[in-house]
Amino acid sequence: NVQPPEKPLQAEEWNRLRESFQSPEVFEEVMFNSMVRCNSSIDVAKSLLTHVAKSNGDIAYHLLVKYLALCVQQGQTSEIRDVYDIMKIRFRILESGAYNLLIRGMSNSDQWRMALTLLEEVKKVTTPSRTNYESCIKAASRHQEMNLAFELYHEMLAKDLVPTLDVLQAFFEFSRGMKGAELQKELFGILLYLRDNQIYPHKTFMQSIKLWFESIPGGNWRGQLTNIKDSGQCPVCNHQLEDGDLTEEEYNNLKERIIRDVIHGTDTFRKTSPQEFEAFQTFVENRLPFDIVIDGLNVSHIKPRRMQCENLFDAVNCLAKGNARLLVLGRKHMLINSSNWKREIMKEMQNKADFFFAENISEDDAFLLYATLRSGKHCKFVTRDFLRDHKACLSDSLTRHLFRKWQRGHQIVFSPSAEGRHINFLPAFNYDCVVQTTGDTWHIPYKDSFEEKYSYRVPRKWLCIQQK
């Protein structure tokens, strides 16, 4: 590693440095990298370029790109333009690395419209990246050209590029206090985009949304942060949130797709066997409908120090309250008397719930999904598993979203804070955790931080916005 010099150097001085470097053939490259890292003055970089140009009569493309990176980093607009001009003379076309830098550099300057021209140039050879669009959109909205910004936004959506939360936030940030029905419609459109894709904004993004609403001239919007009650009622406006139920059509669609993609997949034998699945179907049909379907093996591991069958026994007892019809899914090995599975306890449990034991090499999760969906909309299921691998089996994103929505409303999870002897469960959500509106109210769930570690975690904090 080399430290870039403080001041511009003469040719001889560069030569000396180069010779002292262990692999002189990559000296310039390493030096430029280190200049970018140390944010050296561009004069130093220029002196190196001059030295290279004079001794070789030319400067390699990758060195120009690195110099460009340094200029962009420091916002040296005129220098960026010069490099662009030189590159255009020297090379017929440029590759995306240079364009990324040029667009980023120009969009942050007062010559930001140049970035739009560059974007057009990129479009001629390839699809621009989402960061290209991001730079241009931000530049346009920073200069209050919201129409232009939205035009670019729709263009990128049409190209299947996924906008970053940053871009979406920028729209709210820069539209603050602006008037116009069209603009308002567009921003509502972004909120609906969040809804459709089940995206939760983070805290600062949420703040931008709140401030924008409150700034709409004559809008009389008021936003407040809150927690929604378990019943699904908003404590601020007493509004009842949407329930998470799927429509009849969505529900049937999901059921069919689960059977087709998750249970059968490419080969029914991978997760079960046709005979076994048929036996299971008959079993379920004869005992329908269940209220709660339990993943027996998963639940039996809740408390690691206890016998597995005791854990399951506690769970069954806890869930059997109120005459709920239970189905426990297990594997055949649970029936063999062992240190973890006592025959007497298993016997006793089988009086309280229906049991289905799958082959030891079959996947019981697939059965869990089937039995729950077959029982109808009221039926819930219990497992600590997040079912991500099953969701991944579904082939399109629309069905995956349906699955997520259904999962939020129907999965009962074990309460993690249960320290005592008894097992507690968190009820499934009565309401759907997604951006929603009634026209004169908006309810927006948000995450505490930008960092989204667990995409399956549903936020419990909300922004309630109502029009007075």
Add this chain to the structure above:
Amino acid sequence: PSEKLDLDAWKKVMKSGLQEEVSETVSERKDLSTLAAAREILEMWRLAGRSVPENISEEQLKTFMECPSKSAKKKYLKYLHLKELYKKNDKRKMDEKRERRLETQKQPSETDETKRSSFICLWASSMDKAYNWRVAQSMIFGQPLIFDMSYEKDMSVREVANTVRQIVLSESCNRRSVDPFHIHFCNFNDDSLYHKEFIKHYKEAWGKLLITVTDQCYTDVFPKDKLIYLTADSPKVMKTFDHDKIYIIGSMVDRSIKTGVSLARAKRLGLETAALPLEKYLLWNSGAKNLTLDQMMHILLTLKDTGDWKKALEFVPKRKYCGFVNRP
């Protein structure tokens, strides 16, 4: 005192002497075909220092343009780039070797004493004859070993190519062993991608291989109760190597780790399955439990000859385990 530095001198250098080229580029740009345009972009990527091959054939360029996404394109180019590098290195080494050989030939030949040895010099062809004799014996008396060639639809083109390469390696180490298996390719179709790839590797030797190739399923060729399907997903762990059984290896490379594909096959046909006792003998470190086909072949051959698990499992790649389990 140093002279004043002209920091923008490089710009003058870059702009000078290029004016004539400029006029040229403007007129030329219009009649670029898409292929030529792609080639040009690749050239720019190469200049930018990305992993891009120096030379690319028309066919490769087309494959490149058909890649569905930007990252697929990047991956494909990197693959070509590395391939090119390896090829270049090999060529360089060959040249060096040739030079060295020429050098030694120039020196006066050694005394005749070394040449007058009591051993016959065994050339590769006579070794081949001996090997072939053994494999021919095994085709009559040897223990069968089956490669199940029914996974083509579960693999990408590249995975099929890798599979065939691994089988070619397996076949060669089988041929050289003291007591070879009688290799069967079952479920093998002549119009398959497997076949095409085999021809690529073996050329005219394909027709002379001492193995049995059939489009029949192993269940039609052998009694079902003799068959054991080897798969890492099997719940049963192999204890000993049974000389009376016929083992089946799935000819599949799954880079995307498709669990349960070969287990599903065995389940469908109602065959017994087994997995290698990797956990029992090795302190597993990391990596998938599925091994390459040639590793499987080495392991099975060693088991057949010695029955020694420790010796056999030496062929598991060292990076995957950190040692052998110590038994009391």
